[in-house]
Amino acid sequence: MKTISKILAIVLIVFALTACAPDPRDVADAHRTTILADQEAADREQARAMRQAEWERTLPERLAALNRALLIGSISLSVFLATAAVGGGWAAIGAGKAAARAAIVRANLIPLDAGTRQFPLLLNYLGRGRYSLVDPNTEMVQLLDTRQPADREKFRQMGMVKLAGVVAQEAGKHPATANILEMGLSEVIGRMQEVER
Numbered sequence: 001m002k003t004i005s006k007i008l009a010i011v012l013i014v015f016a017l018t019a020c021a022p023d024p025r026d027v028a029d030a031h032r033t034t035i036l037a038d039q040e041a042a043d044r045e046q047a048r049a050m051r052q053a054e055w056e057r058t059l060p061e062r063l064a065a066l067n068r069a070l071l072i073g074s075i076s077l078s079v080f081l082a083t084a085a086v087g088g089g090w091a092a093i094g095a096g097k098a099a100a101r102a103a104i105v106r107a108n109l110i111p112l113d114a115g116t117r118q119f120p121l122l123l124n125y126l127g128r129g130r131y132s133l134v135d136p137n138t139e140m141v142q143l144l145d146t147r148q149p150a151d152r153e154k155f156r157q158m159g160m161v162k163l164a165g166v167v168a169q170e171a172g173k174h175p176a177t178a179n180i181l182e183m184g185l186s187e188v189i190g191r192m193q194e195v196e197r
Contacts, residue, residue: 121162133158 122134131144133155142158144151 121159135162 122136124132124134126132126143129146131146133142133144134140142155144155146152
């Protein structure tokens with residue numbers, strides 16, 4: 001019995017020792033987790049190396065594409081700026097022409113006289129000592145040759161008559177100027193001649 005009890009004791013000790021040993025399933029799971037973690041780290045390292053290699057392989061192409069984009073962008077910007085400059089130039093020229101035309105129109109406007117509410121006589125030089133006198137109120141045009149004394153006197157007298165009419169019209173509107181009418185036309189014309197000298 002001693003042998004049986006020895007065997008039994010050995011079996012019990014083996015059972016006890018095997019009961020304290022780690023579960024083979026847990027060991028397998030731990031081993032599998034370690035392998036998966038190592039594989040995942042290796043995969044990440046390999047993917048990083050592949051991305052780096054791809055980056056280095058495509059770097060010249062990307063730099064060339066960037067250079068093309070910059071070239072096309074600079075050409076487009078240059079065309080835009082040139083177009084804007086030409087358009088701005090045309091606008092400035094047009095504005096200048098419009099301003100010049102407005103100045104010409106303003107210069108050629110004939111304003112009414114504030115006192116008489118009539119257009120003034122217009123004297124235009126025609127050349128070679130000849131003038132034209134235009135009266136827009138009566139639509140009359142007279143030619144004057146300054147080399148002929150009769151023409152000079154005719155125009156002077158026409159101006160005097162016109163002035164006398166204006167003076168009479170204004171004197172009729174304002175009683176304070178009635179003494180001008182009492183002077184007589186010849187005195188007014190005489191005083192005007194004195195002022196001319």
